[in-house]
Amino acid sequence: MSGDVNLTEVLGRELVEYWIGTRRWEWLQFFTTGGDPAAGVSDWELERYFEHV
Amino acid sequence: MSDTTNLGEWIGNNSVRTIRAQTVTLDGALVGKHLSPKKFESGAQSGWGFADIALAVDLGNTAQLGFDFGDWRGEMHDVFLRPDLTTLSTDASLPGLATVMCDLVDQHGAPLPVCSRSTLARVVKELAELGFTGKAAVEIEATVFEESIEQAREQRFTNLHPLGGTQGAIYLLSRSRDYTTLMDAMAARIERAGIPWEGWADESAHGQIEVNLPPTDILTAADWYVRTKQIMREVAYEHGRTITFMARWSPDQFGQGAHINLSLQQDGRNAFFDEVEPSRPSETMRNFIGGVLDTMAAASSFQYPTVNSYRRIAEFDGPPTTVTWGVDNKSAAVRAVCTTEKLSRVEYRVPSADVNIYLSMASFLAGGLIGLRDHSDPGLDAPSWPGDCRREPRSCQPASLERSRN
Numbered sequence: 001m002s003g004d005v006n007l008t009e010v011l012g013r014e015l016v017e018y019w020i021g022t023r024r025w026e027w028l029q030f031f032t033t034g035g036d037p038a039a040g041v042s043d044w045e046l047e048r049y050f051e052h053v
Numbered sequence: 054m055s056d057t058t059n060l061g062e063w064i065g066n067n068s069v070r071t072i073r074a075q076t077v078t079l080d081g082a083l084v085g086k087h088l089s090p091k092k093f094e095s096g097a098q099s100g101w102g103f104a105d106i107a108l109a110v111d112l113g114n115t116a117q118l119g120f121d122f123g124d125w126r127g128e129m130h131d132v133f134l135r136p137d138l139t140t141l142s143t144d145a146s147l148p149g150l151a152t153v154m155c156d157l158v159d160q161h162g163a164p165l166p167v168c169s170r171s172t173l174a175r176v177v178k179e180l181a182e183l184g185f186t187g188k189a190a191v192e193i194e195a196t197v198f199e200e201s202i203e204q205a206r207e208q209r210f211t212n213l214h215p216l217g218g219t220q221g222a223i224y225l226l227s228r229s230r231d232y233t234t235l236m237d238a239m240a241a242r243i244e245r246a247g248i249p250w251e252g253w254a255d256e257s258a259h260g261q262i263e264v265n266l267p268p269t270d271i272l273t274a275a276d277w278y279v280r281t282k283q284i285m286r287e288v289a290y291e292h293g294r295t296i297t298f299m300a301r302w303s304p305d306q307f308g309q310g311a312h313i314n315l316s317l318q319q320d321g322r323n324a325f326f327d328e329v330e331p332s333r334p335s336e337t338m339r340n341f342i343g344g345v346l347d348t349m350a351a352a353s354s355f356q357y358p359t360v361n362s363y364r365r366i367a368e369f370d371g372p373p374t375t376v377t378w379g380v381d382n383k384s385a386a387v388r389a390v391c392t393t394e395k396l397s398r399v400e401y402r403v404p405s406a407d408v409n410i411y412l413s414m415a416s417f418l419a420g421g422l423i424g425l426r427d428h429s430d431p432g433l434d435a436p437s438w439p440g441d442c443r444r445e446p447r448s449c450q451p452a453s454l455e456r457s458r459n
Contacts, residue, residue, distance in 0.1 A: 047209060048112050
């Protein structure tokens with residue numbers, strides 16, 4: 001996403017930059033709580049997403 | 054209603070006591086405030102104060118202050134929820150309550166750059182400047198469980214039992230008794246909230262349902278998606294059930310998507326329909342798809358917004374994992390439906406059920422818009438079934454969480 005100039009131009013730089021920040025944050029939260037992409041759905045994912053996405 | 058002239062009269066005629074002003078966060082969660090008629094009328098043009106922290110906390114309620122402090126946040130003052138009065142509606146199932154969709158604006162009334170709904174509206178406007186209007190419908194997938202939400206919370210969302218049991222496959226009416234009472238209630242609520250519905254069905258995974266709404270203008274399609282999800286949640290809870298829109302809640306079950314069906318109209322005709330060769334995409338459709346493919350890898354961040362989204366995209370599991378398109382080919386990321394003028398459309402099969410639908414649609418449309426402007430070509434016509442489907446390993450979507458980092 002961060003490397004796509006055209007999409008950023010249409011969607012808006014501030015939105016894209018902020019969005020990327022939130023996604024990196026999400027990734028960081030997953031890994032710092034012991035998340036493992038190769039393992040099954042984690043308790044962390046269920047607690048975080050089940051009710052609110 | 055499109056202006057404030059008869060707002061008081063409308064509130065009186067509909068016996069409205071409370072107005073729920075709502076919008077979505079960047080995570081796509083529906084958020085809002087409940088307002089008295091007096092407060093509602095006083096802010097119907099300018100909006101109502103709304104703490105900007107709603108856009109700066111994650112789904113775990115932790116402030117995301119470490120990575121960015123956008124200019125739009127200023128000195129952490131309030132931002133404003135400004136209603137789109139064309140969306141003001143009552144819900145016959147909840148007498149006295151009205152709802153309205155809102156955009157997030159700053160103290161000067163300018164849309165916030167991080168407002169999802171305004172971003173989609175802006176992309177729709179850019180399409181209009183090219184001479185196109187759109188019609189869209191989003192497929193809603195969810196899984197329902199036998200347990201109540203209170204029970205599910207107590208169990209920390211583990212060891213739940215999908216409604217209809219864990220045997221059997223898609224569309225089985227043998228378990229209709231499990232579903233009918235709940236789904237009748239959902240359909241009735243959706244209808245009474247002013248949203249038409251086309252159908253519902255028991256889907257591939259156990260406990261999974263799909264609800265279909267008819268095509269409408271693009272912004273309304275997104276509004277209907279978030280409003281319908283909210284209604285499905287409320288009705289499920291009222292019936293002592295639990296529901297989730299996670300992309301994949303269990304590795305043993307198929308994932309959940311939010312396929313977007315879109316057609317573009319120009320001069321009153323479906324611009325995706327080729328009158329000369331109805332079985333092939335029109336030039337407009339080809340250009341649109343070309344742009345969507347060119348930007349697909351980048352836009353995937355909006356289509357797979359959570360860590361969990363990536364669990365849905367497994368090879369041969371249904372969801373697309375490559376930058377592909379095909380005519381009536383459901384194994385491709387973009388399915389071109391080329392039949393009649395009424396039915397010709399693009400089905401974008403990438404989004405997971407946990408998307409922020411406004412940003413999902415905005416990034417999809419933005420790709421198409423770029424394609425229309427640049428006259429992008431999607432490459433070889435991909436006929437009907439695998440093998441021939443255009444696959445470009447060098448420009449795959451990030452099909453795993455690990456690859457999404459790059």
